[in-house]
Amino acid sequence: MLLTDLLASGKNITVSVSIEDLKEFAQILIEDTRKKLEQVIIDDKAERYIEPKVASQIIGVDLSTLWRWAKRGYLVPIEIGGKRRYKLSEIKSILNGGRK
Helix, strand or coil: CCCHHHHCCCCCCCCCCHHHHHHHHHHHHHHHHHHHHHHHHHHHHHCEEEEEHHHHHHHCCCCHHHHHHEEEEEEECCCEEEEEEHHHHHHHHHHHCCCC
Protein backbone atom coordinates (compact mmCIF):
# COMPACT_ATOMS: atom_id res chain seq x y z
CA MET A 1 0.00 0.00 0.00
CA LEU A 2 1.28 3.47 -0.88
CA LEU A 3 1.70 6.18 1.73
CA THR A 4 -0.64 8.38 -0.29
CA ASP A 5 -3.33 5.69 0.04
CA LEU A 6 -2.80 5.58 3.81
CA LEU A 7 -3.13 9.36 4.01
CA ALA A 8 -6.28 9.30 1.90
CA SER A 9 -7.86 6.71 4.19
CA GLY A 10 -7.93 9.26 7.02
CA LYS A 11 -7.20 6.64 9.64
CA ASN A 12 -5.01 7.42 12.62
CA ILE A 13 -2.29 4.77 12.46
CA THR A 14 1.39 4.42 13.20
CA VAL A 15 3.54 3.42 10.25
CA SER A 16 7.09 2.23 9.92
CA VAL A 17 8.47 3.44 6.58
CA SER A 18 11.55 2.36 4.67
CA ILE A 19 13.83 5.00 3.22
CA GLU A 20 12.88 3.92 -0.30
CA ASP A 21 9.16 4.28 0.46
CA LEU A 22 9.77 7.71 1.96
CA LYS A 23 11.78 8.74 -1.11
CA GLU A 24 8.99 7.51 -3.41
CA PHE A 25 6.41 9.40 -1.35
CA ALA A 26 8.48 12.59 -1.55
CA GLN A 27 8.79 12.24 -5.33
CA ILE A 28 5.03 11.78 -5.67
CA LEU A 29 4.42 14.91 -3.59
CA ILE A 30 6.92 16.91 -5.60
CA GLU A 31 5.43 15.78 -8.91
CA ASP A 32 1.86 16.53 -7.81
CA THR A 33 2.89 19.98 -6.59
CA ARG A 34 4.79 20.69 -9.81
CA LYS A 35 1.75 19.80 -11.93
CA LYS A 36 -0.53 22.03 -9.85
CA LEU A 37 1.89 24.95 -10.03
CA GLU A 38 2.33 24.56 -13.78
CA GLN A 39 -1.45 24.74 -14.20
CA VAL A 40 -1.61 27.87 -12.04
CA ILE A 41 1.09 29.50 -14.17
CA ILE A 42 -0.62 28.50 -17.42
CA ASP A 43 -3.96 29.83 -16.18
CA ASP A 44 -2.34 33.06 -15.02
CA LYS A 45 -0.62 33.65 -18.37
CA ALA A 46 -3.77 33.01 -20.39
CA GLU A 47 -5.12 36.42 -21.34
CA ARG A 48 -8.64 37.23 -20.26
CA TYR A 49 -10.76 40.05 -21.62
CA ILE A 50 -13.33 41.62 -19.35
CA GLU A 51 -16.26 43.99 -19.79
CA PRO A 52 -15.95 47.69 -18.93
CA LYS A 53 -18.30 47.38 -15.95
CA VAL A 54 -16.22 44.57 -14.44
CA ALA A 55 -12.99 46.46 -15.18
CA SER A 56 -14.30 49.57 -13.43
CA GLN A 57 -15.29 47.49 -10.39
CA ILE A 58 -11.88 45.79 -10.19
CA ILE A 59 -9.98 49.07 -10.44
CA GLY A 60 -12.50 50.98 -8.36
CA VAL A 61 -13.19 53.77 -10.83
CA ASP A 62 -16.26 54.99 -12.70
CA LEU A 63 -16.98 53.99 -16.31
CA SER A 64 -16.36 57.61 -17.33
CA THR A 65 -12.82 57.28 -15.96
CA LEU A 66 -12.23 54.25 -18.19
CA TRP A 67 -13.47 56.26 -21.16
CA ARG A 68 -11.13 59.15 -20.26
CA TRP A 69 -8.19 56.77 -19.83
CA ALA A 70 -8.90 55.27 -23.24
CA LYS A 71 -8.80 58.75 -24.84
CA ARG A 72 -5.43 59.41 -23.17
CA GLY A 73 -4.05 55.99 -24.12
CA TYR A 74 -3.61 54.94 -20.48
CA LEU A 75 -5.93 51.91 -20.61
CA VAL A 76 -7.16 51.27 -24.13
CA PRO A 77 -9.86 48.64 -24.67
CA ILE A 78 -9.97 46.32 -27.63
CA GLU A 79 -13.09 45.69 -29.66
CA ILE A 80 -14.37 42.15 -29.97
CA GLY A 81 -17.54 41.78 -32.01
CA GLY A 82 -18.32 45.47 -31.60
CA LYS A 83 -17.98 45.30 -27.80
CA ARG A 84 -15.25 46.88 -25.71
CA ARG A 85 -13.13 44.58 -23.57
CA TYR A 86 -10.14 45.27 -21.36
CA LYS A 87 -7.13 43.02 -20.94
CA LEU A 88 -7.01 41.71 -17.40
CA SER A 89 -3.20 41.76 -17.52
CA GLU A 90 -3.26 45.54 -18.16
CA ILE A 91 -5.68 46.06 -15.28
CA LYS A 92 -3.39 44.05 -12.98
CA SER A 93 -0.50 46.19 -14.15
CA ILE A 94 -2.40 49.36 -13.18
CA LEU A 95 -3.28 47.91 -9.77
CA ASN A 96 0.40 47.07 -9.19
CA GLY A 97 1.42 50.63 -10.06
CA GLY A 98 3.16 49.61 -13.27
CA ARG A 99 1.39 51.92 -15.73
CA LYS A 100 2.54 55.49 -16.32
